[in-house]
Amino acid sequence: MKKGNGKLRANFSEYPFSQNSLLSFSPYEPFMLNATEPLSGLVINFHPDFFCIHKHHKEVACHGVLFNNIYAPPLINIDKGTEGNIEMIISQIQIELQKPALAQYELLISYLKIFLITASRLKTEQQADAQKVTAENEEPFILQNLKNYIETHYKTKHTASDYADMLSITPKALTKLTKVHYHKTLTDLISERIIIEAKRELYLTNKNIKEIAYELGYNDEYYFSRFFKKNTEVSPQLYRETIGFDKASSL
The missing domain is CATH 1.10.10.60 (Homeodomain-like)
Structure with missing residues (x-):
């Protein structure tokens, strides 16, 4: 989510979101965005037959972090330090999709893995920081x-x-x-x-x-x-x- 803010309804709960948020969902996971202003963003949509997070969870560590985590909101805030890296990965994916070439599948998988690992690391860090905010909220x-x-x-x-x-x-x-x-x-x-x-x-x-x-x-x-x-x-x-x-x- 590059611009705009509002509330996300997902997993029986409601969460506020703002610009520079990353939202992650599994197939057939219902969600709804209630925007308070126009939204602008980008979707990376991949089928489990292309890359299955269940099979490769040890490689990318996103299963139970970005996806299928029943204890945490399905969103994270993209900080300035990570924003540039994510933009670069997305740009490489877009370029590769425009012109099929030798080993395209392998290259796209690599970019997707880097994207998922980067996002998983950031969410893990943010969850750890949130748990240290105050003893009252532990x-x-x-x-x-x-x-x-x-x-x-x-x-x-x-x-x-x-x-x-x-x-x-x-x-x-x-x-x-x-x-x-x-x-x-x-x-x-x-x-x-x-x-x-x-x-x-x-x-x-x-x-x-x-x-x-x-x-x-x-x-x-x-x-x-x-x-x-x-x-x-x-x-x-x-x-x-x-x-x-x-x-x-x-x-």
Whole structure:
């Protein structure tokens, strides 16, 4: 986002944004921009078949940072020191796209990797700085435990009360904490973690939807499909057909 400001609605939450912001979204991640003035920006849009962040997360470190992070806003501020580097990378991508040549795919992948690594580093730094602002706003220890519990049990425990019981706190009190620190309800956090794994399975494997649903703790395939569509606005089958997956590497 090069010019303008407003509010971003995404992942059940609302965040302010301004010029020199970078917004990052996964395929079929609903979002809305409510602008207070005219916007000017640029979109880098790539399909997982071109470069899959799930497969290459160790190379670029953007999975769980720029994308699929249920605890942080999907945006970062581009500082002056990084702005020039990003502009240069984007310029090289644009030049390369205009004139197909030898090893174009490999070169575009390289530029994209540099872009993602640069953005991931910046977001990681900003998150670390934000956590040091004041002791009053430090993430409570109970939320650190909550994140660990969600990561460990999201396939078998799907309700807010499940996690509240494990932490010996009421669901209402725990949700109040998650809304203050993550701008999301506890139910939202659980749902998003399940959806991230469902998308990964739909893209990277050739398991049928019933099997994926069962592995995520849903005995009813149709209930799972309704849950998926409610959170992504598309069915699991349409997601798979549209985004695609590499059967050869899954066998």
